[in-house]
Amino acid sequence: MWSCNRQAWKTLLLAILAVLVASCASTDEEEEGLPSGNRTEQAFYEAAQRQLKSSQWELAIKNLRALEDNFPFGNYAEQAQLELIYAYYRDYQNDAAISAADRFIRLHPQHRNVDYAYYMKGLASFTEGSGLFERFLPTDMTRRDPGSARESFAYFSQLMARYPDSRYAPDAQKRMIHLRNLLARYEIHVANYYFKRNAYLAAANRGRYVVENFQQTPAVPDALAVMVQSYHLLEMPQLESTSLAVLRTNYPHHPAFRDDGTFNYKYYAGASGRSFIHRITLGLFEKSDPRGFDSRELYNAEYRPEEAPLPPEL
Known part of the structure; x- marks a missing residue:
């Protein structure tokens, strides 16, 4: 009698366990x-x-x-x-997307769609610096750390070099232009910062770097203006006059020029141009900082208001 009851309980427990296992499996499958x-x-x-x-x-x-x-x-x-x-x-798991793309390229280097993996690497890096606020609010990305922009540019460059006829090449090329403009503008922001710290040589080097490495970007006019201002403050008249001649010839309507065509050296006064009161009160009574070189609304269509006229040189 006891043996029969024991066997019945054992059977019942096994049946309950099987139902629970099946239920868990079914739940997992439903979730998936x-x-x-x-x-x-x-x-x-x-x-x-x-x-x-x-x-x-x-x-x-x-x-x-x-x-x-x-x-x-x-x-x-x-x-x-x-x-x-x-x-x-x-x-928004950009690092995981880049790792997955790298893995696909490593495992299938001759795959017919491997160009897509290269493209997605660039795209994931392109948005890597975009946090929650940047996704929904307008943010000046030229002021952010340029590391992800440089990485994205390199990935898109790999795509263009390996698969110039890829269906993703036209979009990648447009993004490279945007990234190049962004990187050049970042250098101008850094130069403006150096002006505030009276680091005029460092500012001049940033301007020269843009002129030498980012030709045909909208930041070039400001880069030349940075060089003119820096060499003037460094008392290097030959370099100043050369930079000024290039700026006047190619961008005569730059905001740093006065109405009579002369360069306004007070356009960006830098820290040394602040008043005595501003310095001793740490700006409590004179809040305004000197303006930085930033002519994007004039030379960069991305920042130009609809009603703003094009400068004659464009």
Whole structure:
């Protein structure tokens, strides 16, 4: 009698345990978007496709990774690796997107869509410096650390060099132009900072760097003006006159020129141009800082108001 009851209890416990296990498995599958009991390669891939279309990036990432882990040599493995890059990027996991792209390039260097991996590396780096506020509020990205911009430019350069006829090349080229303008403008911001610290040689070097390395960017006029101002303050008349002649010839309507065509050396006075009261009160009674060299509204279409007229040289 006792033996029969014991056997019945054992059977009941096993049945309950089986139900619990099945319930957990079913819950996991439902969370993953999989049909109950269907964990095939095709099921993982189709679930990921549905989640990508509905912007469920985390679930898509989970299924794409599960597909690769369980079916590394399956029919959908390579495509899943490409789509995982995209899912990471859309989920703002830029470092993970770059790592996934690097892995795909390493595993499939001759793949017909490997250019997409190069493109996504550049795109992920392009948005790497964009935090929550930058996504929704206007922010001057030229004042941010240029590290991610340089990295993105390098990745897009790799794409253009290896696959110049890629379908992604035109967009990559446009982004490279934007990044180049951004990097050049960053150098001008640094030069303006050096003026405030009376570091005129450092400011001149920044201006010269832009002129030598970022030709045809909208920052070149300001770079020349920086050089004119710096060499004037450093009492280097030959370099000053050379820079001034180039600026006047190519950009005669730069804001640093007065109406009579002479260069306004007080356009950016720097720290030395502040009043005695400003210095001893740390700016408490004279809040205004000297203006920096920044003619973007005149020479850069991205910052130009709709109603602003184009300068004659453009």
